[in-house]
Amino acid sequence: MNRLLFNIVLALVWSLADGQISLANLAVGFLLGYVVLWVAQPVMPPSRYFQRLPTAIRFGGFFLWQLLLSNLRVAYDVITPRLYMRPGVVAVPLDAQSDLEITLLANLITLTPGTLSLDVSEDRRILYVHAMFVDDVEQFRDSIKNGFERRVLELLR
Template sequence: MKLLFIHSALAGALVYVSFKQKLGLLPYNAATAVLLFLVVLFLLWLTSYLYRRTYFIKLPKLFSFLFFFFKELLVANLKIAYDILTPHYRMRPTVLALPLEASSDFEIAVLANLIGLTPGTLSIDVSPDRRILYVHTLYLFNDDAEQMKQHIKNGLERKILELTT
């Protein structure tokens, strides 16, 4: 992950310098800056295959994780907005005891925080032995707690574990 920050800083500095010097090759706007940043980051990522192969493998997983999380965030926001705008009450608040495969403090903290960022869910506590995460959810799929647990475990927790291992 350190290498991602270094490459991001290098790409950002290159974009800043190229726009500060006003080279005139590219139009001066935010879309061009983002595109140039991504191109430089992609080129740095390609060169990393020569000296750091794990980074070469993990960066696509990071983008996959970000895409997955933003999709989940959008779906949760739409679900809450739909429930607010319609006269029917579809909430089924429940507290779940989610068994964890994540073992390190970092993995558990990231999982708990991302669950808390998603509307409709909130991390309450972690058991003293760090094997169970208690999650409050507003929406239970078909009143099936096991299905909700599997949704979190096979989605968010699995993606986090792919990145950290």
């Protein structure tokens, strides 16, 4: 059984044993299940679950931080009388190769306010992104490559 699924089952069992299913109770159950699975590592087959879960949590935190920053930047541009946006379409070369990697990267870019994934080239090596704030094309490319793409590849590979 997949360790994540097993951890979720342990969280549900914890909540049911406690008598109430709430988000806080499920979170406590998930953390306790994680500890139990970590302690039981020697008797279970090897898995990368214990390296991936912290990576996924860091990735979620990074995405939420980027979401907050981009929301603030777009909101500031909307409420000020002067427009600071410099829109443009940027071709971002991809290291992502699989459909899952490219799709996740494109969707995360689109979910971030001020950016929109437009298209992927036929050879799947370039992602075209429209952005509201392109002050420096190389800096924008670098923020996508070393921000979202690096973390997506770290999570999925």
